[in-house]
Amino acid sequence: xxxxxxxxxxxxxxxxxxxxxxxxxxxxxxxxxxxxxxxxxxxxxxxxxxxxxxxxxxxxxxxxxxxxxxxxxxxxxxxxxxxxxxxxxxxxxxxxxxxxxxxxxxxxxxxxxxxxxxxxxxxxxxxxxxxxxxxxxxxxxxxxxxxxxxxxxxxxxxxxxxxxxxxxxxxxxxxxxxxxxxxxxxxxxxxxxxxxxxxxxxxxxxxxxxxxxxxxxxxxxxxxxxxxxxxxxxxxxxxxxxxxxxxxxxxxxxxxxxxxxxxxxxxxxxxxxxxxxxxxxxxxxxxxxxxxxxxxxxxxxxxxxxxxxxxxxxxxxxxxxxxxxxxxxxxxxxxxxxxxxxxx
Numbered sequence: 001x002x003x004x005x006x007x008x009x010x011x012x013x014x015x016x017x018x019x020x021x022x023x024x025x026x027x028x029x030x031x032x033x034x035x036x037x038x039x040x041x042x043x044x045x046x047x048x049x050x051x052x053x054x055x056x057x058x059x060x061x062x063x064x065x066x067x068x069x070x071x072x073x074x075x076x077x078x079x080x081x082x083x084x085x086x087x088x089x090x091x092x093x094x095x096x097x098x099x100x101x102x103x104x105x106x107x108x109x110x111x112x113x114x115x116x117x118x119x120x121x122x123x124x125x126x127x128x129x130x131x132x133x134x135x136x137x138x139x140x141x142x143x144x145x146x147x148x149x150x151x152x153x154x155x156x157x158x159x160x161x162x163x164x165x166x167x168x169x170x171x172x173x174x175x176x177x178x179x180x181x182x183x184x185x186x187x188x189x190x191x192x193x194x195x196x197x198x199x200x201x202x203x204x205x206x207x208x209x210x211x212x213x214x215x216x217x218x219x220x221x222x223x224x225x226x227x228x229x230x231x232x233x234x235x236x237x238x239x240x241x242x243x244x245x246x247x248x249x250x251x252x253x254x255x256x257x258x259x260x261x262x263x264x265x266x267x268x269x270x271x272x273x274x275x276x277x278x279x280x281x282x283x284x285x286x287x288x289x290x291x292x293x294x295x296x297x298x299x300x301x302x303x304x305x306x307x308x309x310x311x312x313x314x315x316x317x318x319x320x321x322x323x324x325x326x327x328x329x330x331x332x333x334x335x336x337x338x339x340x341x342x343x344x
Contacts, residue, residue: 002152003058004062005059006061006062007059007060007061007062007102008036009061009062009063011230011282012061012062012063012065013052013062013233013246013340014225014228014230015066015067015136015225015230015277016062016066016291017224018029018064018221018222018225018277019066019073019211019221020129021068021220021221022040022073022214022216022217022218022221022273023035023069023073023211024074024210025190025214025217025256026212027139027140028075028133028137028138028140028212029132029133029138029139029140029190029191029208029213029249030130030133030144030145030206030207031077031130031133031139031142031143031144031145032139032140032142032143032144033077033078033143033144033182033281034073034077034139034144037072037075037077037081037084037210037310038068038069038072038073038078038080038086038153038157040072040085040088041069041075041084041088042065042068042069042072042086043084043085043088043095044062044068044084044085044086044088044089044182045064045065045068045088045089045091046052046064046065046068046069046097048089048092048093048097049061049064049092049096049097051134052092052093052097052098052101053101055091056100056101057149058078058101059101061101063283064092066144067092067096067108067109067113068088068091068110069092070110070112070211070277070278071087071091071109071113071114071213072084072088072210072211073209073210073213074110074111074114074116074127074209074211074270074273074317075087075117075125075131075210075266075272076124076125076128076208076209076210077122077128077207077208077209077210078128078129078130078142078144078145079117079125079128082122083117083121083124085126086116087113087116088113088116088238089282090112090113090117090119091109091110091113091114091116091170091333092109093113093115094112094116095107095108095112095113096109098197098342101154101248102283103283105283105284106143106284106324106325106327106328107284107321107324107325108278108283108321110187110278110322110323111274111278111317111320111321111324112321114315114317114319115317115321118317119313127168128205129168129169129170129206129207129208129209129320130144130145130168130206130239131145131168131192131193131194131206131207131286132145132190132192132193132207132213133145134191134193147253153332166241168203168204168206169203169204169205169206169207170206170207170269171186171187171192171207171208171268171269172268172269172307172314174196174203174205174260174266175187175260176195177204178198178203180196180205181260181264182205182264182268184263186251186268187213187215187216187264187267187268188215188267189214189216189281190207190213190214190215190216190217191205191302192205192206192207192208192213192271193205193206193207194233206335208268208269208270209270209273211273212269212270212272212273215266215267215272215284216274217271218272219272219274219276221276221277221296222272222276225276225280226282231276231280232280232282232285232291232292233297234284234292234293235280235292235296236275236279236280236296237296238293238294238295238297238300239275239279239296239297239299239300239303240266240275240295240296240300241296241300242263242266242296242297242298242299242300242301243265243266243271243300243301243303243304244266244300245261245297245300245301245305246259246301246305247259247261247265248262248286248305250304250308255276256308258308259304259307259308261298264338265303265304265307269292269307269314269316270297270314270316270317271303271316273316274299274316274317274320276301276303276320278316279295279296279299279320279323280321283327284324284327285327286327286328286331286334288330288331288334288335289329290326290334291330291331291333291334294334295323295326295327295330298322298323298326299319299320299322301321301325302315302322302323303315303319305320306319316318
């Protein structure tokens with residue numbers, strides 16, 4: 001097996017830079033275990049690409065770091081480490097290397113890995129959500145929240161009191177299943193946690209996946225990517241517009257109250273995380289400007305639809321994967337339409 005040779009990709013390194021504040025925020029809110037999850041994801045992703053690239057005499061793309069970090073941050077904070085490793089291998093091998101390596105893959109590898117473990121290990125992927133640490137030093141002073149569950153029933157963590165509340169629900173689950181609406185301020189800043197009542201029983205309000213909970217940090221990362229021209233702003237903006245318009249259509253025009261208000265939709269779950277880091281993947285996204293708008297609008301609308309109709313409260317990953325499938329067709333249709341207009 002040959003010594004690995006890395007393909008330098010300045011654009012991908014800038015994405016890593018944008019992800020560093022997201023990772024640090026995740027550690028602050030959930031503890032140092034998040035760093036280990038991302039490290040394991042990175043190790044197995046790079047190892048898989050190294051082995052495969054050695055056989056095809058290719059180079060290891062620096063995009064593998066982006067895939068690994070995105071995948072690791074998309075997981076619940078308490079995800080078993082072996083699941084993180086399995087998903088990283090699947091992301092690189094089945095979503096990237098089987099297509100021929102970097103630049104030839106159809107689907108976003110990070111989302112493929114996340115979707116695989118999501119449907120393969122639903123118990124671990126839907127029951128591993130916890131509240132966040134608060135105050136100073138937050139998660140920087142703890143390994144993880146789960147390690148504190150062995151303490152007495154009355155638990156106090158950085159000012160957050162949990163009194164016998166054993167069932168944990170993320171903001172989307174809590175709204176859909178229990179009618180509890182998380183404050184927009186918590187969704188914006190990421191300090192999600194607390195206890196709410198349902199039929200007289202205390203339930204824990206838990207945050208989401210490690211990298212998706214602080215809208216403010218994700219927005220700042222998105223601005224950096226757009227200012228440095230690392231990501232196409234059309235892709236992010238069109239996703240936001242698609243979700244907002246379809247959300248308003250269902251809730252305000254058709255009167256479907258099961259669909260949450262627009263701001264809740266945009267700030268909750270992995271929506272912003274995907275709009276900034278996943279939808280903007282230059283390989284799986286369309287290449288033509290008009291196609292990019294159609295692509296983003298479609299993904300945004302699908303996210304709202306899946307959240308409304310699917311069994312799972314989320315739907316971001318599957319919406320992006322469907323967008324990935326349509327991306328080549330969008331480019332083809334737009335080319336034919338433009339060619340027809342010129343020939344007319």
